[in-house]
Amino acid sequence: MTARDLAPNAAGESAPAKIATWLIAGLLPLVIVALFILFALLESRFLRTANLINLLRNASYLTVIATGQMLVLIIGGFDLSVGAVVALASVTTALTMTSLQAAGLESIVLVIALGCLAGLIAGAIVGAVNGACVNYLKISPFMVTLGTMSVAAGVALYLTSGVPIYGMPDEFTRGFGRFRIAGIPFVIYLTFLILACTWVMMNHTILGRYIYAIGGNPQATRNSGVSTDLYLIVTYMLCGLLAATTGVLLTARVGSGEATLGGTLML
Numbered sequence: 001m002t003a004r005d006l007a008p009n010a011a012g013e014s015a016p017a018k019i020a021t022w023l024i025a026g027l028l029p030l031v032i033v034a035l036f037i038l039f040a041l042l043e044s045r046f047l048r049t050a051n052l053i054n055l056l057r058n059a060s061y062l063t064v065i066a067t068g069q070m071l072v073l074i075i076g077g078f079d080l081s082v083g084a085v086v087a088l089a090s091v092t093t094a095l096t097m098t099s100l101q102a103a104g105l106e107s108i109v110l111v112i113a114l115g116c117l118a119g120l121i122a123g124a125i126v127g128a129v130n131g132a133c134v135n136y137l138k139i140s141p142f143m144v145t146l147g148t149m150s151v152a153a154g155v156a157l158y159l160t161s162g163v164p165i166y167g168m169p170d171e172f173t174r175g176f177g178r179f180r181i182a183g184i185p186f187v188i189y190l191t192f193l194i195l196a197c198t199w200v201m202m203n204h205t206i207l208g209r210y211i212y213a214i215g216g217n218p219q220a221t222r223n224s225g226v227s228t229d230l231y232l233i234v235t236y237m238l239c240g241l242l243a244a245t246t247g248v249l250l251t252a253r254v255g256s257g258e259a260t261l262g263g264t265l266m267l
Contacts, residue, residue, distance in 0.1 A: 053184060060191035061246050061253075065265050067198050068242030074202075075215045075235045077134060077141040082243040084152035085123045086262025089247030091156045093119035094165035094257020097172065112172045116248050123244020124237050126152055131236030135229050149266070156259035165257035177252030187249050194242070211235055 039046045065082050072079045097115035105111055126148055133144040179186040202208035210231045213221040222228045243262075250261055 057185045060187045065246040068239035072239045080145040081149040083262040083266035084149040085243040086247035087156040088152045089119035089244035090251040090261045091257045092122040098167045119248045123240040127237040127240020131233030160259045173255045
């Protein structure tokens with residue numbers, strides 16, 4: 001049995017359930033359109049280009065982190081630590097950049113690249129720990145990620161002593177936080193790219209098929225010869241990686257590494 005065979009069976013929905021799913025999926029866009037029209041009627045400035053771009057930019061950070069959460073939900077888990085990962089990635093990125101500059105590294109590009117890489121690695125590590133605990137220790141994802149949320153938030157606070165970290169290269173804040181292409185912030189383009197890559201992964205790759213299959217019936221997937229342990233951990237790592245991406249982008253936006261960043265993004 002192949003991954004392509006597993007995915008449809010994993011859904012296992014009856015015709016009424018599928019109809020209900022389509023109705024719900026179709027209702028949400030209608031509600032959004034209705035709210036859009038209502039706000040436009042109540043506030044004339046709502047449709048201004050600057051306001052719409054600002055809405056898209058603010059929604060982009062939430063969209064990136066929600067994409068990772070979606071992957072974990074599909075596989076049958078849950079991740080409460082994403083908000084704390086945002087803060088940890090922010091602090092790690094800022095500390096790495098300021099430390100490299102203090103050490104005398106002159107290449108701004110290398111400073112930014114290593115700083116961003118450090119933040120992403122921190123998020124991936126938290127995701128790997130989440131996946132390993134859920135898979136090997138058989139602990140509830142809710143309890144595991146609640147614990148790693150506290151640990152990640154505590155580490156971020158310890159590293160900063162509760163004080164924001166400044167001193168990152170101006171090229172980082174201008175290039176990632178405030179850079180625009182054709183008047184549209186860079187983060188919006190990046191968000192659409194992440195969504196497109198996720199769609200391709202979930203619909204046209206073995207990884208996406210296995211994620212659906214494991215979420216539908218992990219035992220059947222395991223009996224089919226799929227390494228469910230590996231793919232479950234990889235999925236949690238992707239969630240942590242996307243949460244860390246949000247942390248890096250927000251750090252560039254606010255111009256500082258903060259241990260309280262992402263506190264409202266947990267759910």
